[in-house]
Amino acid sequence: MMALAKQAGVTFPEDVQVFWVKPSQLHNTEGAQAEYSVLQANLGDGRIGNAANLAPNDLVTWESFQNKAGMVPVRISTDLLGSDEAAIAHLAHLAHESHELNGLYNSLEVQGNLMTYSDLNRLVRPVASETGVPLGGVANNLHESAWTYADQVILNWRGH
């Protein structure tokens, strides 16, 4: 799958590592089927915390997303393997995460590898949940443009 992604032009920062996990082993609370290191956490009863008890103005760096080996994990649900177009589904999700991570990496690089937690949320979080609860993101941010990018990757891969 990674070879296919590379062939389709999907690349990640060099310290990213992809893992296939069961749906129940994904960490996000929005039901997404792919994710990278999550800085939010589900505390139960709809209460959301953040991974380092971060206040809005606390600083996040690229290293905030790294595991103990210094790699940034990307997790893809094995549920996608059962879809009718498993390869397309995987490619789309890899493209989405690659767009976000490359954008985040570049933004952090421009800003001296420092970003506030609230700025991070504006950049990579959805604007709102399916039920309309604000999630911290803003319109046209990396998260939203990542879906446009993923669509384009799929269209190109299909030869359109």
Added chain:
Amino acid sequence: MSKREWQVKFVDFVPLYEAGAYTSNEFFWFALPLFDGGSGDQDLWDALPQDVKDCFVTQMKRDVATTDPAGVALAEKLAAVRRVAVR
């Protein structure tokens, strides 16, 4: 969550964590809700990887704002952890 349930979850998660699929902070957040002040807490604490325990220690040293539901939940869970982490 029963002791058996978290044991089942840990069997799955620990190898993935050791392989690098999660950051220590993510594993901390995975483990945190499992502390319920019950008899299984000590076993749960003992089973945590050391760098995840370190995340708990860091969190327990920080002030937790209890002015919102997430802060209240975090404070509740950390209080349960304190009871077993100091033994």
